[in-house]
Amino acid sequence: MYMWRKNPFISLFMGSMYNLPSPINISFMWNFGSLVGFFLVVQIVSGLFLTMHYCPSIDGAFASIVHLNHDVNYGWLLRYIHANGASFFLGLMYLHICRGVYYKRYYNTYAWLVGVLMLGVSMLTGFLGYVLPWGQMSFWGATVITNFITAIPIWGVDIVKWVWGSYCVDNATLNRFYTFHFLFPFLLVVLSVGHLVFIHGTGSGNPVGGFSSSMKIPFWPYFGVKDILGFFVVVFLFMLVVLFFPDVFGDPDNHHKANPMVTPVNIKPEWYFLFAYAILRCIPNKGLGVLALVGSIVVFALLPLGKVKFSGNLMYQVVFWSWAMNFCVLTWLGGCHVKVVFTYMAQVCGFLYFSLLFLLMVV
Known part of the structure; x- marks a missing residue:
């Protein structure tokens, strides 16, 4: 066992996984x-x-x-x-x-x-x-x-x-x-x-x-x-x-071979893209929609600029879980057909997506 520990690769594994000091x-x-x-x-x-x-x-x-x-x-x-x-x-x-x-x-x-x-x-x-x-x-x-x-x-x-x-x-x-x-x-x-x-x-x-x-x-x-x-x-x-x-x-449509002459009724990506797709689709301007799409991911990189000490108070809990539920609603809206009511809902939820994340930076 002592000889194994002298091996640098085994020592690295033991130190980073097996014997890792954990809270x-x-x-x-x-x-x-x-x-x-x-x-x-x-x-x-x-x-x-x-x-x-x-x-x-x-x-x-x-x-x-x-x-x-x-x-x-x-x-x-x-x-x-x-x-x-x-x-x-x-x-x-x-x-x-x-x-x-x-x-x-x-x-x-x-x-x-x-x-x-x-x-x-x-x-x-x-x-x-x-x-x-x-x-x-x-x-x-x-x-x-x-x-x-x-x-x-x-x-x-x-x-x-x-x-x-x-x-x-x-x-x-x-x-x-x-x-x-x-x-x-x-x-x-x-x-x-x-x-x-x-x-x-x-x-x-x-x-x-x-x-x-x-x-x-x-x-x-x-x-x-x-x-x-x-x-x-x-x-x-x-x-x-x-x-x-x-x-x-x-998606059932993907069981049919690609046909450039036939457009599916509801074009949508996989479920894990739907939240970003809903934000993209709800903005009538193409350029702003793409910026919002990219921003929905990049915004996470801005979080370290805010308050970084975990408080766990009631206000923080309300803001976080509101954001989490809003994320789920955006995912659902991304898979819906294009309708006026869904577009308005996505615009509201898209605004909440960013504003609640920024609010988490200060509470």
């Missing part, structure tokens, strides 16, 4: 980070196997998905693990961020900023992956979202043509999206390591707020057991979805 009062809310890391590994491994059967061309992409589902042994299982894994990965990341916002974990500025960057890269990776099946919603989602690049002054039209590799979403677009969808998860691994380094370098937070300099115990077995229990619960729910409700997060 004695952290709860199951601290499980979300490790679960996000687990699903990142699931996505990378399942995606690697999917690349062996996927054909990145507009003529063969949809057919390769059908072939995977019907002709490859357990190909359907592999595909649904990857498709639903994206929903669990980003869903758990949202919960992880909400926990950080609630306990004002952004006082660890560098770790927080790396986390916000990871959120942006994860959402971009999810969007690129959603295009790859080349179904109806994949094609039209790519067409609508990439067209918003034209809102960039002067160079917008040239940039979107460069992204497409053509004058519309075409074969070159699919190849480029496939390449970056494959590479970005490895960037996420690098960012995850940096995120952990910044967290462990300053000390883990706790429900009371602030850094803990005393009353710490080793991570294993006390909190390792909590992580394992949370892991089994989430994996059970994940496999329940994969095996019994594999299309619960999907």
